Amino acid sequence: MKNQILKLVLFIFVAAFVVSCQEDPLEDIISNDRQFLSFKIEGQVGPSIIKSIGEDSGTIELFALTDNVNLNNITPIFEVSEKGSVSPQEGEAVNFNNNDGSFTYQIVSESGKSRAWTVIINTYDSTLDGNWKVSSLIYDWHIGLNNDWGWGVFGPYDVATSSYDPANYAPEVLAKDFPNVAFEEDNTLEFRTLLINENGNPEGAFSFGAGADNTFSSFVLDPDHKGNVRDYSDRYRQMPEGNGVWEYNELGKVITLWEGNKNGPSVKGDVTVDAQGNITIAFNIWEDAFTWDHWDAESHIQNAYTIYYNFEEDNL
Known part of the structure; x- marks a missing residue:
């Protein structure tokens, strides 16, 4: 047994010595890298x-x-x-x-x-900087998502392909289900870039105003199907009212909005820009809290996925 252990130790020593004596195959390769x-x-x-x-x-x-x-x-x-x-x-x-x-x-x-x-x-020419006004508020809702019995803005679900046909997609005007949202449709937005932070993201200030009617939407359904007042503002009030600050991830096209300053409440939205330079900020508002305690518009409201603020240039 001792002889076997001695042979094993000797083998390991010789193998390590041989490996250490071998030349590095990359040692004589001269690099052409100049990047x-x-x-x-x-x-x-x-x-x-x-x-x-x-x-x-x-x-x-x-x-x-x-x-x-x-x-x-x-x-x-x-x-x-x-x-x-x-x-x-x-x-x-x-x-x-x-x-x-x-x-x-x-x-x-x-x-x-x-x-x-x-x-x-x-x-750097910021796509956000400038004076804007709300051109429309639209949103996505769907009941029974990914079920063939479901219905909503995505159209019928195709079980064979496990998908929806984009040709059937038709987002809905939010004021159709939320009458008070009409107050939001004349709101104004001002964006100003102030600096570029250490991450390479623009930061700035914004002001979201109430528009000519001097009224923000409260996202209140009054009455609901039971005759009660039901307030969905906590879910649907995504654009902060008044003044705040923002940071924009140019690469990911995601904007973070803070109410007041960076110590205030914040919300993230996805930014898109169309061929005319108009901007859209999309906010995810999905809540997995659906109940059958709804009627007509309330079913849409409770099954909402995304709200889109569409802005066009405001030529003051």
Whole structure:
């Protein structure tokens, strides 16, 4: 038994010695890598778009609030290929005003190959900034979702494909079920970008006004089918009334709205922009709390999924 243990120890020792004496198969490989892995400047919105072009060139395109950036003196933060050398180096200030907001870096690989990288700074044009007015409020509702007996804005459920036909989708005007929502349809919204935070997200202030009728909708159903007053404001009041602040994730197209300041209540919405530049903010309001205590409009209200605030430019 002792001999077997001794042989095993000896085998492990010899194997480890042989492996340690073998040459690293990658040791003599000379790297040709000459890439920018990341690139960021102060005031930048979102990530940089880094593209190699052919064998010896590439572009880095980014967006920034150029009004708040001194293009004559920018010190980017970046990362390049491990064995590549870059000129100018990280930490050196460069002048982007010499060539219409662009600057060219050179990265030389370990093998001596060179690639010229042209960095282009574009002015960030916010799709949110401006004065808006509510053009419509629509919403999605559906009873018996993913059941062939269900009905609502998604149309009939196709059991064979486990899906709904998009051609049947028809969101409903919210004021049809909530008469008081008509007060919301003349409301005004002002967005202003104030800064770009460390995550590259624009932040700013907003003001959501009551419009010409000086009235916000309370999302009250009066009366319900039992003759009572039923208030759904806690669920449907997504746009904060009055003044607040916001942060917009440009990459994910998600806006966070805070009532008052960032210590106040917040809500997230998905932002889309149409071909005319009009914006829509969609809020998820689904609650899995359906009961058969409903009648007509109340069944729609209780089975709502998404509310859409559609805004068009307000030419004051």
